[in-house]
Amino acid sequence: MNKRTVYEGHFRVEIIETQFGEQEVIRSTGSACVLLYNRSKRYIVLIRQPRVSLMTSENSEGLITETVAGSFDCGLGVKSLLVKESQQEAGITITEDAIELLNHGKPLSVSAGMTDDVCYLAFAEIDDDQVDPEDGVFGSVTEGERIQRLMISIDELPDYVCEDLRAYCLIRHLLRKIAVDG
DSSP: OOEEEEEESSSEEEEEEETTEEEEEEEOOOEEEEEEEETTTTEEEEEEEEOGGGOOSSSTTOEEEEOEEEESOSSOOHHHHHHHHHHHHHOBOOOGGGEEESGGGOOEESOTTTBOOEEEEEEEEOOGGGBOSOOSEESOTTTTOOEEEEEEEGGGGGGOOOSSHHHHHHHHHHHHHHHHHO
């Protein structure tokens, strides 16, 4: 298989020669995301932040509501990454033991037609004492993040319209879990 790198930055773009001609592939480090759930107060935590790739005339800031997530560009394992990102993006302290990896701990392809990007889906229950009471802007200053933490009632979830595929999957997982476990 002949391939050449045409761009190297946060992602790498390769041109791969196949029997059908050249194909562009975006190489990624992969990611993990977690849905944080407070059972006693009956809410989930999502975050809202701007994403340059989503900027349009209808969404000039590129805002999207999604789960806490991070990419594997920092040398951490799945659970360690989610512990770090939960604190950084939402002001919520969790431990690795509290994290349940879904799909038997196997990552899922995000968009196989153009990228090798995979994402681990996870779920973690939280209590009030794990939530930073400060209700401000979260995120890494060095990464230019401006993240708003959202607490959404479980009662709103059946009709909640998601903007992010991972959030949709994790919310559906939680609703099914609640229906089965109570």
